[in-house]
Amino acid sequence: MVGLVISLLEPASKGSPQSLNFEWIPQLGLHVTLRADSFGLFIALIITVIGAGIFSYTSEYMGDDSGTGSIIGWLLFFMASMLGVVLADNIVLLFVSWELTSISSYILIGSNHRDPEARAGAKTALLVTAIGGLSLLAAVVLLGLATGVWNLSELPPMHDHPWVLSIFILICLAAFSKSAQWPFCFWLPGAMAAPTPISAYLHSATMVKAGVILLARMHPILSEHAAWTPTLVLISSASMIVVIFAILKATDLKALLAHSTVGALALMVCLIGIGTSYALNAMTVFLLAHACYKAPLFLVAGSIDHAVHNRNINALGGLANKMPYTTITACLAGISMMGLPPMLGFAAKEMILEAGLSYAPWLIALITVLVTAFVMVACCVVLIPAFGKNQFLAKKAHESPWSMLVPMLLISLIGLFSGLGLSPLERYLIAPAVISLGVKPTALGLWHGFTPHLALSALAILAGWLAYSKRHVLYKRIPILPSGLLIHDIIWNAVLGFGRSLTRIIQNGSLTSYLGTTIIVTCALILYAWVQVDAPTRPSLVQKITLAELSAGLLIMASSLATAFARQRLPAIAALGSMGMGMTLFFIVSQAPDLALTQFLVEILAVVLLVVAFRHLPDFVGEPIKIQTGRLVISALTGLTMMVLTLVALSTDYGQRVSLWHGLNALKQGHGANVVNVILVDFRALDTLGEITVLSIAALGVGVLMGSLKQTKKEAT
Amino acid sequence: MKSSPILDITLRWLVVLLGIVSFFLLLRGHDEPGGGFSGGLLAASAIIIVTIAYGADAGRKLLHFQPLSYIAVGLLLSVLASLFQWDTAFMGSLWITLSLGFTTLKIGTPLLFDLGVYVVVLGVVSSFVLEIESVVKTKKEGR
Numbered sequence: 037m038v039g040l041v042i043s044l045l046e047p048a049s050k051g052s053p054q055s056l057n058f059e060w061i062p063q064l065g066l067h068v069t070l071r072a073d074s075f076g077l078f079i080a081l082i083i084t085v086i087g088a089g090i091f092s093y094t095s096e097y098m099g100d101d102s103g104t105g106s107i108i109g110w111l112l113f114f115m116a117s118m119l120g121v122v123l124a125d126n127i128v129l130l131f132v133s134w135e136l137t138s139i140s141s142y143i144l145i146g147s148n149h150r151d152p153e154a155r156a157g158a159k160t161a162l163l164v165t166a167i168g169g170l171s172l173l174a175a176v177v178l179l180g181l182a183t184g185v186w187n188l189s190e191l192p193p194m195h196d197h198p199w200v201l202s203i204f205i206l207i208c209l210a211a212f213s214k215s216a217q218w219p220f221c222f223w224l225p226g227a228m229a230a231p232t233p234i235s236a237y238l239h240s241a242t243m244v245k246a247g248v249i250l251l252a253r254m255h256p257i258l259s260e261h262a263a264w265t266p267t268l269v270l271i272s273s274a275s276m277i278v279v280i281f282a283i284l285k286a287t288d289l290k291a292l293l294a295h296s297t298v299g300a301l302a303l304m305v306c307l308i309g310i311g312t313s314y315a316l317n318a319m320t321v322f323l324l325a326h327a328c329y330k331a332p333l334f335l336v337a338g339s340i341d342h343a344v345h346n347r348n349i350n351a352l353g354g355l356a357n358k359m360p361y362t363t364i365t366a367c368l369a370g371i372s373m374m375g376l377p378p379m380l381g382f383a384a385k386e387m388i389l390e391a392g393l394s395y396a397p398w399l400i401a402l403i404t405v406l407v408t409a410f411v412m413v414a415c416c417v418v419l420i421p422a423f424g425k426n427q428f429l430a431k432k433a434h435e436s437p438w439s440m441l442v443p444m445l446l447i448s449l450i451g452l453f454s455g456l457g458l459s460p461l462e463r464y465l466i467a468p469a470v471i472s473l474g475v476k477p478t479a480l481g482l483w484h485g486f487t488p489h490l491a492l493s494a495l496a497i498l499a500g501w502l503a504y505s506k507r508h509v510l511y512k513r514i515p516i517l518p519s520g521l522l523i524h525d526i527i528w529n530a531v532l533g534f535g536r537s538l539t540r541i542i543q544n545g546s547l548t549s550y551l552g553t554t555i556i557v558t559c560a561l562i563l564y565a566w567v568q569v570d571a572p573t574r575p576s577l578v579q580k581i582t583l584a585e586l587s588a589g590l591l592i593m594a595s596s597l598a599t600a601f602a603r604q605r606l607p608a609i610a611a612l613g614s615m616g617m618g619m620t621l622f623f624i625v626s627q628a629p630d631l632a633l634t635q636f637l638v639e640i641l642a643v644v645l646l647v648v649a650f651r652h653l654p655d656f657v658g659e660p661i662k663i664q665t666g667r668l669v670i671s672a673l674t675g676l677t678m679m680v681l682t683l684v685a686l687s688t689d690y691g692q693r694v695s696l697w698h699g700l701n702a703l704k705q706g707h708g709a710n711v712v713n714v715i716l717v718d719f720r721a722l723d724t725l726g727e728i729t730v731l732s733i734a735a736l737g738v739g740v741l742m743g744s745l746k747q748t749k750k751e752a753t
Numbered sequence: 754m755k756s757s758p759i760l761d762i763t764l765r766w767l768v769v770l771l772g773i774v775s776f777f778l779l780l781r782g783h784d785e786p787g788g789g790f791s792g793g794l795l796a797a798s799a800i801i802i803v804t805i806a807y808g809a810d811a812g813r814k815l816l817h818f819q820p821l822s823y824i825a826v827g828l829l830l831s832v833l834a835s836l837f838q839w840d841t842a843f844m845g846s847l848w849i850t851l852s853l854g855f856t857t858l859k860i861g862t863p864l865l866f867d868l869g870v871y872v873v874v875l876g877v878v879s880s881f882v883l884e885i886e887s888v889v890k891t892k893k894e895g896r
Contacts, residue, residue, distance in 0.1 A: 629786040637794040641878060644801055649885045707848045707861060708783035716788060717863040717870070724866070725831055728873040732824045735877040739821070742884035 055125060071125035071189055074468035078320070079122040079242075079249060081465070082327045085450070086241045087115050089331075089443030094233040096439040097338055107147050107231065114140035114238060121246050125187045127176045134172055134214070134250075137243050138165040144238060145230040157226035160524065164223040168213030168247075175206035191257050204258050207250065208267060215247025215301045218275040222521035224298055225282075228290040232338025235290060240297045240330040245323060248304045252319065256474040259311050268309025275302035276407045283414050284507060289337040289347040293330065296373075296414040299407050300326045303388060310391055313475035318387035320470050321480065325384040328451035329372040333418060335444035336366045339436045349420050358433040361441045366419060368448040372455070373415045374500075375408060375493065380455040383480055389489035389496075405496045412500025413507065552670055559677040566684060584625045592618035605650045613643035630712040760806055768815070771799035779871050783859075789867035793874025800879045809886040816879055823876025831869030834862045 055071040072080075091108065098104040117140060120133030139162075146158030180186045182199050194200055211217075216224035227239050238244070251268070258264060279299035286292040300322070307319035339362045340355065341347050356363045368379075375385030385408060392405075435441070454461045458480045467477035581589075595615040602608035616639030623632035698711050698719065706714035716724050775795035782788030804812030816823070837847045848861035 630788065630791075633786050634788075634791045634794070637791050637798070641794055641798060641801065644798075644805070645882055645885065648801075648805060648882060649889065651889075706863070707859060708863070710782060710784050710786065710788070713782045713784075713788045713867075714863075716790070717783070717867045721835065721863070721866055724870060725835065728828065728831060728870055731873060731877045732828060735820070735824055735880045738881055738884055742888045745888050 060129075065186070066128055067126055067186075068129055069126040069187055070120075070123045070129075071187075072123055073189070074465075074472040075252065075320075075470075076122045076472075078324075078465055078469035079245070080119055082324065083115060083118050083122070083242050086237060086327060086331050086447060087111075089335075089447050090233050090237040093236075093335055093338070093440050093443045094231070096437055097233055097342060098231065103147055107144065107234070110140050110143050110147070111234070111237065114144065114243070118242050118246070122249060125189055127179060127186055127188055127191075130188065131169070131172050131176045134210075134246060135166075135169045137238075137246060138162060138169055138214075141165065141227070141238050141243055144234045145227045147231060147234070148229070151229065154229035157223075157229040160521075161223045161227045163528075164213050164220050164524070168210040168220075171206040171213075172210035172250075175203050175210060178203045178206070188253060193257055193260055200258065200261055201263065204261055204263060204267075207254050207258065208271070211247035211250045211305070212271060213247070214250070215244050215305065216275075216298050217247070217271055217302060217305055218278055219523065221275055221278055221298050222524065225291050225294045228288070228294050232290065232334055232341060235294070236331045236334030236338065239294065240334055241327040244297065244301055245304075245327075248301060248308065248319070248323065251305060251308045252316070252473055255308055255311060255316070265309050265311055268305050272302040272306035272309060275299070275305075280406060283411075283417075284503075286417075287348055287350055289340065289349055289352075289418065290334070292349070292414055292417055293333055293337060296411055297326075297330060299411060300330070303407060307388065307391055310394075312391065312394065313470075314387070314394065314478055315391040316473055316475045317466070317470050317478040317480075318384065318391045320466055320473075321380070321387055322384040324454070324465075325372060325380040325451060328447060328454070329369040329379075329381055332365050332369040332444045332448040332451075333373065335440070335447075336362055336369070336418075339440060339444070342436055342440070343433045349417055352420060355433055359435045361445060362436060365441070365444045365448050368445075368452055370415045370419055372448070372451040373418075374412050374497065376497075378452070378455050380451045380458075383455060383458060385493060386489060387478075387480075389492050393489055393492070405492055405499070408493070408496040409500035409503060412497055413504045416500070416504040417507075552666075555670055555674055559673050562677050562681055566680060582625065585622065588618050588621040588625060591615075591621065606647070609643055609646045609650065612646070613639055616642065628712070630710065764802060764806060768799045768803060771795055771802075775799075775871075779867060780864075782867060783864065789870030790874055793871040794878060796871070796875045797878035797882075800875075801882045804882050804886050809883050809890060812879065812883055812886070816883075820876045820880030820883060823872050823879070827869045827872030827874075827876060829869070830872060831866050834866035834869060837862045 055069065057067055057069045060066045060068045091111065094108060094111065095104060098107060114137060117133045117136035121130060121137060124130040124133055142158050142162035142165075145161055146154050148154045178199050179191065182197050182203070183191055183194060185191055194203075213220040213223075216222075224239060224244065228235055230239070276299055279295050279302065282295040283292060283299070286295055304319050304322060304326075307315040307322070337347060339359070340352065343355075343359060343362075344352070346352060372379035372381030375381045389405070389408070462477070462480045466480065470477045592615050595611045595618060598611035599608050599615065602611055616635065620632050620635045620639065623629075623635055698715055701719075702708055702711040702714040706718045708714040708718070775792045777792075778787035778795060779789055779792035780787075782792065800812050800816055803815050848859065850859055
């Protein structure tokens with residue numbers, strides 16, 4: 037993979053990036069368009085190189101854990117989707133890859149799914165990044181509709197389009213939620229429940245940079261808009277301030293690193309917001325430097341966790357002798373993070389300070405200095421485990437195996453060598469990448485002479501050291517700043533509460549209200565259909581009634597009244613049965629012997645079953661007959677609706693087509709003289725199959741209900 | 754339940770009679786009133802009578818297999834019957850006319866389908882009554 041990416045670098049740096057295009061869903065005009073421009077390849081190189089190290093580290097770190105295989109699988113899945121994010125040219129493909137990274141991140145954070153904290157962290161991360169994903173989808177659709185172009189490389193600058201503000205807001209939402217900027221910065225520390233190599237890879241080196249990458253890609257398109265600089269700079273400053281407080285509060289090694297990652301991402305967003313070519317250069321260098329020091333630091337944390345099963349900085353110390361190579365890695369990465377020469381981090385920090393200084397408001401420069409100072413604090417804290425005084429845990433410590441050490445040493449050495457060998461790095465990676473972002477490259481250098489930003493840098497280091505030595509005092513003084521977590525919790529609880537109360541209303545457990553609701557809705561739908569859809573049909577109230585029909589009707593009416601007013605169960609059941617007999621009579625009168633036979637049998641069996649079920653229940657003798665108005669209204673409504681339905685059906689002329697066809701074809705095609713039966717088993721056999729399936733399910737339901745009844749009876753006795 | 758000789762003898766004949774008539778209803782259903790559904794109901798009523806008279810265990814014994822097995826077999830038969838004419842249409846029918854000298858016999862896949870309906874209905878209704886009866890019984894014993 038790394039080789040493939042490097043082989044693509046050459047044509048890309050000459051300004052003719054390789055691209056790949058094949059049709060995905062041509063009916064929707066969706067194409068998979070990949071375009072290997074220099075900036076994308078630059079990130080892809082970071083993804084693949086660090087990824088290779090992570091794979092080696094993970095298999096050792098997880099050991100014989102049964103989930104290792106699936107974690108490696110999901111890591112590969114993530115790597116592919118992340119490469120999709122950076123190399124996609126089609127913006128729909130960009131969105132799809134973006135969502136895939138969110139999903140793989142969710143699964144990887146929750147990979148230790150027995151831990152409720154891991155589950156909660158995964159859920160929060162997914163919810164927050166999903167908000168961003170949806171905004172990205174909206175932004176992508178708006179962009180495509182506004183310009184008619186669906187390829188990133190062909191999108192024109194669109195600062196005067198009427199939709200530009202909404203597109204900008206949506207893009208910002210997507211980028212800020214993915215890159216954990218304020219107010220979404222709370223999910224990244226929560227995501228630290230993931231196994232450490234995953235935090236190193238997804239939540240410091242690659243995935244969280246997706247937001248920064250998106251903003252960098254959108255810079256040529258949207259940066260002319262008036263809101264671009266203020267929004268990005270303000271939001272990133274807010275994130276930085278939150279981070280400063282959080283760093284001082286953190287005691288968990290990984291949480292500390294996570295907060296400093298948020299700070300680093302905020303710096304990148306700020307640089308894109310400033311938007312000068314120098315700032316973008318600084319951003320690109322810093323992106324590389326950050327990946328090269330933060331990933332090893334996470335791996336160091338994982339290594340320590342692996343050795344002593346503790347990540348609390350107050351409990352760790354004195355590991356330098358026991359874990360020499362881990363300590364070397366921590367020092368190399370730490371120096372780069374502090375921004376001391378000769379590491380790449382130094383060059384990056386100098387550029388950031390210069391870019392910050394060149395931007396007018398001094399407040400921003402001040403915040404930048406503060407952040408560098410506090411990153412320094414974080415860094416000193418990170419080194420506590422190696423050199424701290426608390427040696428209690430160090431006795432049991434052991435050095436990690438080579439398959440874990442080599443990747444982290446190598447990655448941190450990249451930071452050192454690229455700091456020393458800036459000019460080839462500039463020529464082959466940084467300059468082409470910056471050019472493909474549409475700005476002029478700047479010369480990189482470790483030493484710029486005695487400039488104001490060098491003084492600032494020294495000031496930052498001094499301030500950082502001071503804050504570090506006083507951090508126990510500061511720890512007690514500073515408040516915890518409110519973050520979006522509060523809002524997240526409020527919304528989350530509100531949604532759950534709404535769901536609960538809705539369930540309480542709808543699923544209230546009262547059979548009466550279920551039945552009432554069902555009946556009323558059915559009647560309302562039928563009446564609506566009659567009034568609205570079937571408007572011209574008016575039922576003709578005058579129908580021909582024979583004497584037999586009249587007597588059957590009277591029988592039904594009398595027995596239904598008897599059922600309703602019966603004082604004992606048995607007579608009620610008998611009256612119900614005689615009502616069914618009235619129905620049977622109707623069928624006989626209408627010359628439907630098949631229906632009559634079946635109805636007759638069903639009615640008898642129903643009566644028998646009811647008697648079997650009810651014969652041991654107490655009678656309701658003595659209870660006065662109460663007429664409940666609500667139920668009376670419902671039953672009257674039902675009766676009226678059915679009457680209307682029947683009358684409308686009777687007065688509608690369907691012609692004789694259906695019954696005529698069946699009558700003619702029953703013997704010819706169905707080989708049967710009984711039309712009803714031929715319809716049941718041949719012409720409409722699928723319906724019958726469905727009916728007997730429903731019957732079977734009903735039997736299963738009765739079995740389950742009765743079984744549970746038996747169970748409770750047994751427990752009671 | 755007290756046994757009564759009249760009930761015993763009547764039931765012995767009645768059960769056989771109900772079984773035969775129900776099968777007759779099933780077979781003649783294609784040309785005259787009857788069919789799998791009413792046949793199955795009639796067959797189930799035999800089970801119901803025995804259950805009421807002698808209790809759920811006797812009903813189960815008469816049924817021999819679990820009601821659920823009847824349901825499953827019946828569904829299987831109906832689906833099987835639907836597959837004979839798979840190449841032309843799902844649930845297409847196939848008829849064979851056998852000449853037996855004194856009469857002709859018409860056999861077709863719809864008959865098999867109807868047999869499936871018969872067995873399902875028999876199983877469903879018997880399971881209703883058997884389940885209810887055994888619950889009522891446990892409840893009585895519980896008192």
